[in-house]
Amino acid sequence: MKGADLTAKTLKELNVKIIFGIPGLSNMTLYDTLVDYVKSGEMRLILMRHEQGAAHAADGYARALGKPGVCTATSGPGALNLVTGLATAYWDSSPVVAITGQVPRASIGKMSFQEADIPGVVQNIVKFVIQIRNVGDIPIWLYNAFHIAVEGRPGPVVVDIPRDIFSEKVVNGDIRFGREAIKGFRRFPIYADPILIKKAVEILVNAERPLILVGSGAVTSMATDEIVTLADMLIAPIVSTLLGKSAVPNDYPLYIGMMGYYGRAEANTAFLESDVVLVVGARLSDRTVTSYKDIVDSRKKFIVINIDPTDVERLPINVDVALIGDAKAILRKLIDSLMSIGVKFERSNWIRRIYEFKDYYSHFYYVDEDGVGLKPWRALKTIRGVLPRDAIVTTGVGQHQMWCGVFWEALEPRTFITSGGMGTMGFGLPAAIGAKVAQPNRVVVDLDGDGSFLMTMNNLSTAVDEHIPIIVVLFDNRTLGLVRQVQDLFFGGRVISVDFGSTIDYIKIAEGLGALGFDAQTYEDLVVAIKRSMRENMPSVVRIPIKRDELSLPTLPPGGSLREMILHDPRKGD
Amino acid sequence: MTQEKVIRLTVLYTDAGCIERVVAVFRKLLIDVNWIWGRRIDSHYEMYVSVKDHQNLKLALLNLSKTVGVESVELLLDAKVKRYVYTNGKFEKVAEESPANESINIGFRQFVVYIPVYTRIAGYRWGEKYGENI
Numbered sequence: 001m002k003g004a005d006l007t008a009k010t011l012k013e014l015n016v017k018i019i020f021g022i023p024g025l026s027n028m029t030l031y032d033t034l035v036d037y038v039k040s041g042e043m044r045l046i047l048m049r050h051e052q053g054a055a056h057a058a059d060g061y062a063r064a065l066g067k068p069g070v071c072t073a074t075s076g077p078g079a080l081n082l083v084t085g086l087a088t089a090y091w092d093s094s095p096v097v098a099i100t101g102q103v104p105r106a107s108i109g110k111m112s113f114q115e116a117d118i119p120g121v122v123q124n125i126v127k128f129v130i131q132i133r134n135v136g137d138i139p140i141w142l143y144n145a146f147h148i149a150v151e152g153r154p155g156p157v158v159v160d161i162p163r164d165i166f167s168e169k170v171v172n173g174d175i176r177f178g179r180e181a182i183k184g185f186r187r188f189p190i191y192a193d194p195i196l197i198k199k200a201v202e203i204l205v206n207a208e209r210p211l212i213l214v215g216s217g218a219v220t221s222m223a224t225d226e227i228v229t230l231a232d233m234l235i236a237p238i239v240s241t242l243l244g245k246s247a248v249p250n251d252y253p254l255y256i257g258m259m260g261y262y263g264r265a266e267a268n269t270a271f272l273e274s275d276v277v278l279v280v281g282a283r284l285s286d287r288t289v290t291s292y293k294d295i296v297d298s299r300k301k302f303i304v305i306n307i308d309p310t311d312v313e314r315l316p317i318n319v320d321v322a323l324i325g326d327a328k329a330i331l332r333k334l335i336d337s338l339m340s341i342g343v344k345f346e347r348s349n350w351i352r353r354i355y356e357f358k359d360y361y362s363h364f365y366y367v368d369e370d371g372v373g374l375k376p377w378r379a380l381k382t383i384r385g386v387l388p389r390d391a392i393v394t395t396g397v398g399q400h401q402m403w404c405g406v407f408w409e410a411l412e413p414r415t416f417i418t419s420g421g422m423g424t425m426g427f428g429l430p431a432a433i434g435a436k437v438a439q440p441n442r443v444v445v446d447l448d449g450d451g452s453f454l455m456t457m458n459n460l461s462t463a464v465d466e467h468i469p470i471i472v473v474l475f476d477n478r479t480l481g482l483v484r485q486v487q488d489l490f491f492g493g494r495v496i497s498v499d500f501g502s503t504i505d506y507i508k509i510a511e512g513l514g515a516l517g518f519d520a521q522t523y524e525d526l527v528v529a530i531k532r533s534m535r536e537n538m539p540s541v542v543r544i545p546i547k548r549d550e551l552s553l554p555t556l557p558p559g560g561s562l563r564e565m566i567l568h569d570p571r572k573g574d
Numbered sequence: 575m576t577q578e579k580v581i582r583l584t585v586l587y588t589d590a591g592c593i594e595r596v597v598a599v600f601r602k603l604l605i606d607v608n609w610i611w612g613r614r615i616d617s618h619y620e621m622y623v624s625v626k627d628h629q630n631l632k633l634a635l636l637n638l639s640k641t642v643g644v645e646s647v648e649l650l651l652d653a654k655v656k657r658y659v660y661t662n663g664k665f666e667k668v669a670e671e672s673p674a675n676e677s678i679n680i681g682f683r684q685f686v687v688y689i690p691v692y693t694r695i696a697g698y699r700w701g702e703k704y705g706e707n708i
Contacts (some may be wrong), residue, residue: 183645310640
């Protein structure tokens with residue numbers, strides 16, 4: 001047995017069935033070994049068109065399924081191309097395992113052909129990286145990699161394997177198997193004893209305007225039922241972060257919407273006016289709470305549920321109760337405690353006020369039918385109306401992503417997959433490929449912008465070749481819209497280096513890569529195109545025209561507070 | 575050196591990158607490092623790091639405490655750093671105000687060591703605190 005055989009055998013033991021990647025000189029021996037696994041149907045290798053796409057696909061797979069996604073690349077440029085995708089997974093706590101080929105041990109550090117110091121490059125943008133030095137260490141580090149990737153706050157792990165190790169003969173007695181404890185890595189403690197639970201419940205019971213803020217940790221924990229039950233019991237409205245959108249059904253009456261920099265105005269207002277906030281699996285990043293001063297000034301109380309105690313400790317606000325552990329388990333304790341008290345809440349004034357916010361701000365959203373292009377909110381509503389409830393949506397990054405944050409209705413857990421922390425353009429399409437492979441019986445749609453799509457669209461060819469029928473809906477405004485918007489609104493209208501020419505034909509691009517292409521000029525066209533895409537069960541691109549200077553609203557001025565929301569187009573005056 | 579803070583770490587030694595990982599945590603938070611002392615003991619690496627006090631120091635310690643491979647991170651409270659110079663086969667304590675050991679010792683048979691003397695610790699290990707609060 002060689003190192004490559006040992007790697008493949010261990011991956012099989014770890015129940016790896018899908019690997020996204022591209023072969024090259026330094027991982028070729030592994031691919032050679034995997035031929036037999038592919039022939040026997042035990043594994044599927046999906047050839048991406050760029051390694052960034054491989055990392056995003058593994059990420060999309062992981063987020064859709066809740067299990068690690070695996071990608072591979074050869075040494076040097078191949079592994080370096082994974083970097084953006086790995087950072088994206090790290091910022092959004094997604095369990096990706098990357099196996100990178102490396103030049104032979106004797107060549108490392110000598111500027112060899114296709115050599116890059118991958119441990120050095122990625123060590124600050126992944127949860128952990130290990131370079132294998134002995135062939136017998138392959139199993140234990142692969143086991144450790146998968147364990148580290150999912151335990152606690154999930155994240156990407158890189159296993160870098162020199163290619164001479166792939167070829168080296170394994171002496172059975174030298175193999176370190178197992179799941180032995182990893183030194184320097186522990187499970188986070190659980191701090192949710194009855195005293196803390198009682199204290200949290202007291203605060204919630206005495207609140208006048210309670211609010212539940214859900215983040216990606218609530219999605220990871222699959223805590224939807226518990227959140228909804230608690231909200232019902234407390235009569236507490238819910239807001240979410242961008243990544244937390246699918247933690248609760250967005251059509252649930254107490255869900256207000258995404259809050260934050262580009263969040264719904266009523267969600268931001270509810271957050272500002274609340275007196276108690278129960279934070280479930282959110283780290284209160286600078287995208288969600290743009291100014292901590294807003295919190296300090298309001299003197300609201302915070303109960304924070306997080307799996308990572310250091311995430312609570314680092315917050316520059318006073319946390320009244322920190323409950324450390326898995327969100328689902330802790331919410332269940334809160335529910336049990338509340339049930340034992342049996343309090344009935346009367347919060348009709350607070351709920352009425354929430355609905356007043358909703359009514360008031362809706363006047364700002366659903367306007368401007370000026371006949372130029374399709375309106376993002378209406379396009380999203382149209383798409384939602386066609387798709388099944390459990391359809392999975394991915395996005396790129398830009399204005400279309402913010403429109404999705406505000407207007408898309410995610411209705412089931414793990415059905416809204418987007419690059420939140422890193423804001424990686426080009427994420428949507430390869431992530432959709434990964435999600436579709438993970439959930440082949442679901443409809444998977446990449447709601448993308450033209451700028452994002454252009455960055456990784458080559459992977460559409462993968463979807464065609466591998467029969468992965470994703471649908472790309474392209475919000476085509478011929479510009480890098482979000483940058484343009486900031487230039488337009490906050491740089492005195494000095495728009496530069498953002499607009500694309502009019503010559504790109506996305507339909508021909510789709511067709512040229514073997515996919516279906518649709519040009520939806522009306523909302524009716526959009527319905528027809530998506531229905532046909534689903535019926536044909538083929539990769540498709542549905543292009544919809546969006547006005548070049550369409551804005552993503554609400555927004556804030558750069559560095560602004562949630563109190564400074566811009567609700568309508570300031571270029572049109574008051 | 576009144577603003578000096580000394581941190582003691584125990585790190586799993588996988589390769590020399592374990593030292594980089596520790597130092598990078600300070601670099602990423604814009605914290606300057608004054609000196610490092612470390613040694614490998616079998617599969618572990620013991621490190622003492624002196625940094626300038628900084629508003630991001632607590633965050634650095636928290637991040638270190640959940641860095642894979644870092645077994646423990648301890649801030650030595652009330653640490654007074656004593657400086658010794660090893661010259662001509664013997665150690666001599668250097669007065670705090672002395673500039674004697676502040677030059678690069680190229681060409682001299684001189685080795686400067688910093689010895690932290692402290693009373694208490696504030697420790698973190700994967701979310702578990704021990705000792706005093708930071």
